[in-house]
Amino acid sequence: MVHETVVFEGHLIDSDILKKVFDRVVEEGGEFEVQEFRVGRTNDLPSFASVVVKAAEPQTLDRILEALAYLGASTATLGDARFAPAEGDGILPDEFYSTTNFDTFVRTGGAWVAARDQKMDCALVLRGGAPHCVKQGQVRNGEPVALRGAGIRVRPPERSREQSVFGFMSNDISAEINKTIAIRGTAREMKKTRETGERIVVVAGPAVVHSGGDVALGRLVRDGWVDVILTGNAFATHDLEKAILKTSLGVCQMSGRGVEGGSRHHLYAINAVNRAGGIREAVEKGVVTSGVMFDAVRKGIPFVLAGSIRDDGPLKDTITDMIAAQKAYVEALRGAGMCLMLASALHSIAVGNLLPARVRTVCVDMTESVPVKLSNRGTLQAIGLVTDVGFFLERLEAELR
Amino acid sequence: MVHETVVFEGHLIDSDILKKVFDRVVEEGGEFEVQEFRVGRTNDLPSFASVVVKAAEPQTLDRILEALAYLGASTATLGDARFAPAEGDGILPDEFYSTTNFDTFVRTGGAWVAARDQKMDCALVLRGGAPHCVKQGQVRNGEPVALRGAGIRVRPPERSREQSVFGFMSNDISAEINKTIAIRGTAREMKKTRETGERIVVVAGPAVVHSGGDVALGRLVRDGWVDVILTGNAFATHDLEKAILKTSLGVCQMSGRGVEGGSRHHLYAINAVNRAGGIREAVEKGVVTSGVMFDAVRKGIPFVLAGSIRDDGPLKDTITDMIAAQKAYVEALRGAGMCLMLASALHSIAVGNLLPARVRTVCVDMTESVPVKLSNRGTLQAIGLVTDVGFFLERLEAELR
Amino acid sequence: MVHETVVFEGHLIDSDILKKVFDRVVEEGGEFEVQEFRVGRTNDLPSFASVVVKAAEPQTLDRILEALAYLGASTATLGDARFAPAEGDGILPDEFYSTTNFDTFVRTGGAWVAARDQKMDCALVLRGGAPHCVKQGQVRNGEPVALRGAGIRVRPPERSREQSVFGFMSNDISAEINKTIAIRGTAREMKKTRETGERIVVVAGPAVVHSGGDVALGRLVRDGWVDVILTGNAFATHDLEKAILKTSLGVCQMSGRGVEGGSRHHLYAINAVNRAGGIREAVEKGVVTSGVMFDAVRKGIPFVLAGSIRDDGPLKDTITDMIAAQKAYVEALRGAGMCLMLASALHSIAVGNLLPARVRTVCVDMTESVPVKLSNRGTLQAIGLVTDVGFFLERLEAELR
């Protein structure tokens, strides 16, 4: 039997960490003994645990310890993180450490340094002496890549115990939830986010336009509740089509459904905007005089349109290369404190992959499947609301007025 | 500031109980201080916690203490449970205690007595000196009904930490789960349930027949893996229609869809079975010679068909009164150790309401919504599998062969 | 080769009938030749078709002709319908004719008589000399039951070609539909239905309360837009719980989720209402002073609560026997011109089974599955709206104000 002692600190009970630690040890075939456990006596004080982990084989113990490191375990056997050079552009050494969406610290020269650009499924690369979370494909030949093992620690997010909607509704996904209360709580969190100076990110899918939620979203933009819009070609196209064609042709809006030849409309809208030179130019030239994109341009709110294989057109503003689009999303997410994911499976999951776990997230969708997927990724500060996005936006806008 | 000390015992970390305790105190506007916390040093040892709860108002403290009682808190201020007579048939005293699906103990004459027929949303009624969980509508005038407050304790189920599918997949609902492993784990649990002599309950919806899963389910019945079938008129009718009409008319089976006038088929099947005098009689008289109901009759497996407002016919075996049907379900669930819920929202939720939390449950459905609903009811020993029930049954049957 | 000539009259193209006729002949292994076809020259004029059907075997021809009869075919070989006595209570002669939801005519004594109480999956029973659609289980021993073959004709509904939402959105089920327009069209149809003196039926599930749609539904009731409410124990209980407990305890409404012991609330509400003697009595005695049920009682709107195996309580008003509940639904549906099905799979499908195909139906649900099921039953005058029922009701109420 081999064994090692690990220690944990933080809101261990609230955050489920201790439970996960016990699970992992047993699942991997080990045993544990809790040497010491001091629970935070009040709501504000952290807990402390010291656990002896045992296993029959050294390899098993290693596997357990690696898993526990992802849960925030520190071992007594300290040491600097080890690095190996990338074997080529985008080619990592096999023993690379893969990041989570939890805050991560790397020990170099005896000091713990926080990783920058925290996001999951990245390599930890030393750039300018500091560890950065870098997507595999963007690691360059020869850059020092952190390896699994000593010298890397994470700080799992702690479930908030304060009286916030993220505290008590977190990971409660159901169509049966009281939506009025969840939306009111979302509004409250947006106000708090405003006060702390953090940014509010909106991820939007085309269903926002189909459900008529674009009107309320436009108002939120004008009223300063949105700092950046992450979306794709389809949302922007539908919004622009509604803006450009509603008065002239308007067939769609009259009959309520696609007409034969009705696909002309969105191609026509793309054509008009691209002829103007892009969305900003179309607004400036008076081609587009209403809609969410119009409001975003007028208000100076940045937006990023990521392309997809489904796209028509696309709009000139759409970034058709996915690597470039991911980089633009990452840039746009800097400073985010809160994220509204509105009826877009593709972009919501993309953004979920890029966000640190600490960002408060509200995911609105018609079925449980997207919220369930996001919640399975370990995002603790997330609410899933199964409702029509048009409903959500109208109510939210009314709460914030 | 008023305060009171409560103590908890059990697998407090594994079972999330301590987390819920902290949440509840803060949510209700109180504060807490952990006086003592001893964590079970190994996997087998229980933990112990002593917590001082404080609130500004006595009413707030009462509300918190009542909520904590549902989580298993014992207070120092002991006393017998209080009872008041039912005001009429089905009419409870207003201060009635409402049960959970956790094991419950009632203190009478200074001794803790386990409640019988544990199920949720019931009154605790003294019958023959012992507390029974009785559905509100079935409490009789004058019977002693337990009131909220002292003398009632629950023992929340503890999440199993053993290497079972219910240990590590519990409350993990996703279409992305590895189904092969979940089904293999289900088979293993069925074998264990067999060995301990507990019963395996199957709850089945008509989609079992539509998806062709009836063939595998029939084999499971024949091979002794099913102890009781809880379902409704529709499942039995579809199964019997397939059994009776496949060779003579068989139109449906050839064309794969409902034909004009095809509804005759299920009415015809009901007619033939009812003419024989019921399902058992139809099997004995050779009217029905195959199918799940046939196998159940031949094997002597009991089944309960609960009626619904949607039913055609109904079959003579269908219990059309819902109170009677609920009683029959309750009887049939006695001794259950495991429950397979197969593609039936109505009957699965009905059974979920009647089962103690300790019964291991596998819920198979095409969407996340039924598993999410069941998991929101606090069933810890449950897996939700988002897949086609035909697929599940074929694979499960192959694992058990 | 045997053959027979059948004729069809009506809006054959609009209603898809001719297409279905051709399909059915070919699917069943026959051939056809169109002898004559006169299309209605304008929107208002019916078409006429005379088709020779051929098959290799007389049995095949019979099977085809029976299928075509369900589509409205008349054959030259006229004759009265044949009847045979029911073999027992609820036991039909094997050759019984099974009804559709289309208007049906029975030839007796040389004259065509319209069947009463048109609904699907029924026997045609002569009562007082006239044919009635009677549920299998309610046919009495010895009553004359119509047999398959000559003397029975249906008139399939013709898809409306008028500028109504049922004309152009019919059977268009999609979350992408423009909901604003669909809801506006629904409001228009409700006004038309009012003008023609037909009744508007509302079928409601508990999600109406969860989503906050109860407020708008209550206003629709008060403003006279609802003639009857068909629902179950759960919707009424949630509505009454909200009415009774919101000011006194209100915990649920504050925290937005189920609390430990929170199930007390709905049991408490049932208890209070049952103690008063029922819903009407609870309103009269001031126990209930708000909510949809309150508004219905005050406005004198009838409601039917059908029980289900899932129910708690139940409320005294709930009909626990399913046969009795179906009869009460059938009574309540008399004179219905329009039906709103609001987020209740169980009751919507039950009502879909009881409605003639000509009743205009709007089905609102969070997923496509209920609308798809209803549309597969051949209801032509139906729209499926995939949205949150709270959203639908708020918008609809605003349109009708």
Place this chain on the structure above:
Amino acid sequence: MVHETVVFEGHLIDSDILKKVFDRVVEEGGEFEVQEFRVGRTNDLPSFASVVVKAAEPQTLDRILEALAYLGASTATLGDARFAPAEGDGILPDEFYSTTNFDTFVRTGGAWVAARDQKMDCALVLRGGAPHCVKQGQVRNGEPVALRGAGIRVRPPERSREQSVFGFMSNDISAEINKTIAIRGTAREMKKTRETGERIVVVAGPAVVHSGGDVALGRLVRDGWVDVILTGNAFATHDLEKAILKTSLGVCQMSGRGVEGGSRHHLYAINAVNRAGGIREAVEKGVVTSGVMFDAVRKGIPFVLAGSIRDDGPLKDTITDMIAAQKAYVEALRGAGMCLMLASALHSIAVGNLLPARVRTVCVDMTESVPVKLSNRGTLQAIGLVTDVGFFLERLEAELR
């Protein structure tokens, strides 16, 4: 009142065309009169209709006639198609004609010429004297673009009346469909497609791997049932991860769920494959020795991986630019006679946009929403199967063995 006579030819009843013509005229505010209608007397003969369309305003008549042209109407007033030069790269003249997915003919120099590369939402561009369907973004400055109006005709697909699964199950989307029969019919169609020398396209999402359907899909590839695989980075990565890591680490496969740090696995797999130089090279070098991608490489089956904003890695084989990816998909779809869409919303809808309506399509998904979306696009030769893709593939493979 202005009026014009239009004529239609084909299987007008089977294909719903005449119904749509009547709908459109009335919806747009016009009237019609059927001058002549000759229905095809037997299953094989086409019908002919001559319809006078009337409207109060010339503009209304124009709008109606344009809509009817999309339905295959030919007007007496013949003339060549009109063209105008593209105003810039990707900038069309405003009056451009937008294509459908129906076969399209363009009249130039008095002769009708079939458009090449038929797909929806394209411009019709003269290249080498022949009209081509060209995506808006790929039209080059100055190229002649066909304008709306005279000289363009479509031939709507006619619903097959033969005894095929696409004949009788078409646009029947339901979880209640008999899957055994639908899958058997799919197998039959695949055999027919083989015989006619057309190609079978498979579109696959990562759920194929999660559900264990990869084993059956690999066998279908080896047995020659698949001509091309269209997918994305995620499916290939999951398949390769399973191939590379199952024996060495295998944690995922043992525990059945994501482990902390488990995301390493797919990054590791991408790393290994990219280091080898790509998928083909990884197979050749023995890095990958099983799985669908392995089978495809060994069998010489082409595959196209389209990138998306969600991707990790990506694999070297993934086309990260969406314009390039669309072009590659279009190339790969040439000669397609049949398409299996397997649990991938993104790629299925992308391919649905690129396929002519005549290609027979089977769409398998866990919910109704993707099949409903595809069916709303007017694809007549399509079946939607709501089931687990693993189930579908296992059964299909068994049928084809």
